[in-house]
Amino acid sequence: MRFVAIFKAVTKNWLRSRTGLFFSIMFPIMMLFIFGSIFGGSNYVPTMTAAFIMTNGIIGLTSTNTEFKRRGIIRRLSITPLTKADWIVGCVLSQTLLNLVLTGIMIGIGWIAFSVRVIPDPLTILMIFLGSVLFSGIGMALSGSLKDVEAASAIGNVISYPMMFLSGVFVPLSIMPSTLQLVSKFIPLTYFSDGLKAAIITKSTGTTLFDMGIVAALAVVFIALGVLLTRWKEK
């Protein structure tokens, strides 16, 4: 149960970090208010939630883990009986908790500010969990292969922002050129965002399950990549 200790420690460390708290929770809320006020809230509650679950994994977790690596914290833990799997599971669970809190807040704001009245069901929670695993996996894979925090943050941004625009989070896919619509089919966020929208807003179980299957498959691939690239021993 070492992963529980990692989960507790990493979560506490994050909760006490004002910068982490701002970018993980406050920034998404701000963006939801801006886009929801301009274009209406119903679409943006699930898509913004999905987008920021992605950035929490790809930018947030990558930066945090690269910083842990640079400061020798991961190396210190690797000298104990802690396994790589325990470390990764602990970090992914911490991200999942953060993302569930974020989803709750986004839905709450949807209720209060945009009259988007939804109650998350088990399928939504499962979707959030799988999305958290997928993007944490990408974060783990990136932080496993990068050494400095600046590079991690830059690469995280380079990956995240095009994904946000090309997955229909900000602008509906239907108004995009056909080439970009084709590109969107190769972007993980497209399926996560669509799946979450189907689970929360349209309540289309078929679409949710289809997207969930793709997100789950990608989650397995990226977690495996994360495990592979996270080094527990130096050269």
Added chain:
Amino acid sequence: MLEVQDLVKEYADVKAVDGISFSVNDGEVFAFLGPNGAGKTTTVEILECLRPLTNGSAYVCGYDITKESEVREIKKNIGVLPQDYNALDKLTVKENIELIAEMYDKHLKVADVIKLLELEDKANAKFENLSGGLKQRVGIAAALVSDPRLVFLDEPTTGLDPRARRDVWDVLTNLKNLGKTVFLTTHYMEEAQVLADRIAIINKGKIVAIGSPQELIDKYGGLKILIVRKADKILADKLEDKFEHVSVDSNGDVHIKIENTEEPYQIMSFLTQMKAERDVEIQTPTLEDVFLKITGSKISEEGGAK
């Protein structure tokens, strides 16, 4: 406790560790002394199972470091203070030690370790708000919380101010008194001399001397020197006539190398006869002299060879 035989570590065309052999006994404080880049940290990291070796063999607490199946047992039995120790910044001292404790099936009470390291006042302080010396003490507490059989301390006082360094020495002396087996790396001669039962001097990846501090000094340190302060020209000439190995420095101090135990008495008696009341001091060789004699260089405060 620790057996190392012909250990080699190569990176591309560089031999970081070049065929070293040594052993560490139970309850012993063993110091690895050498300048930066000598191969100290590489050796320690191989023994901590953080890096693979290129050649040779090493057994830590009786387990083979090259066998993956035994690595887990090694990790259960060692405590480590890595170089440049860091912990989770936003967690408190207690929480950081607890985190390491929870990695082990059996561990000491965190409160007891905090008490041992005299960290009670800082137990609820965030790690990020601690001074360098206190951070090292937290690192030592984390290394001890699993009640390890063997403790590795990699450069535990590097970068600390003299007072913080002395505080850490007190902690390490305490460990020594508790009978812990400690493997210490350092580039501070005084640290090795004060704390270690035995020292291996490592230079350019090779162990160039090994023994207790006194054995090394006796073997390589050279002769003791008796210094007669502020001797005038006449006195200096007379001392030069009477004794061998006499030299005068720019301050007018006369240095006489002592070849036997009788000689200091003879010099003192001579000074009394000459009615020459001068301050007299006997300088004994140190590990610095040993290092200089063996390697032809000194170690700077920052750890570089000069």
